[in-house]
Amino acid sequence: MKPELQALTSENIVDFLGSIFDRRGGEEYLGEPVTMGEHMLQGATLAEQNGQSEEIIVGALLHDIGHFTSEFGTFTMNDTEDRHHEDAGADVLERFFPTIVTDCCRHHVAAKRYLCATRPEYFRRLSEASVHSLNLQGGPMTSEEAKDFEQNPNLDAIIAVRYLDDAGKKAGMNTPDFWHFAPMVQRLVDRQKKPIGVIAVQFRE
Ligand code: FE
DSSP states (O other): OOOEEEEOOTTTHHHHHHHHHHHHTTSBOTTSSSBHHHHHHHHHHHHHHTTOOHHHHHHHHHTTGGGGGGGGOOOSTTOOTTSOHHHHHHHHHTTTSOHHHHHHHHTHHHHHHHHHHHOHHHHHHSOHHHHHHHHHTTSSOOHHHHHHHTTOTTHHHHHHHHHHHHHOOOTTOOOOOHHHHHHHHHHHHHHHOOOOOOOEEEEOO
């Protein structure tokens, strides 16, 4: 069947995100004992179990969606494979979601660098793969960088999602699938209803 080229809208974005989980969630999360889909679902499930806000649950659910950025078609001239996944994800999410959700995605790598600089016990709990990527990502923040980072009004949510990111790496944890969270995701999209530019995507077989 010929792939259908379709524009993402606030009406179909949730289905599209769900289809990414269904089709590609089983892909490997390099160096971790969980797949990409399991990783994001674990973060969202832990957030829900702990009574966190819907913004934080959905932030955790979608924080790594940028790993699948090829799904979203070419939406800027500068969008290349080696683009940072946190920016790639946030650039898509910001068209549909409140800033707090987008910030949780955009800053989840920086949050690791921030926490390593400000909370010594945090670094000790990182997985081996996460320590390795920390070095590629620039290492712990300087105190100057940390001070800047603290200016973000969504700091608490960003840090909460970072902890969920680190926690969501448990082999064999049971979680619901994406569709359990879909109504909540849609609520946040509906609350936002940003006027959006057209992003063409292919719904693949
Ligand atoms: Fe992650």
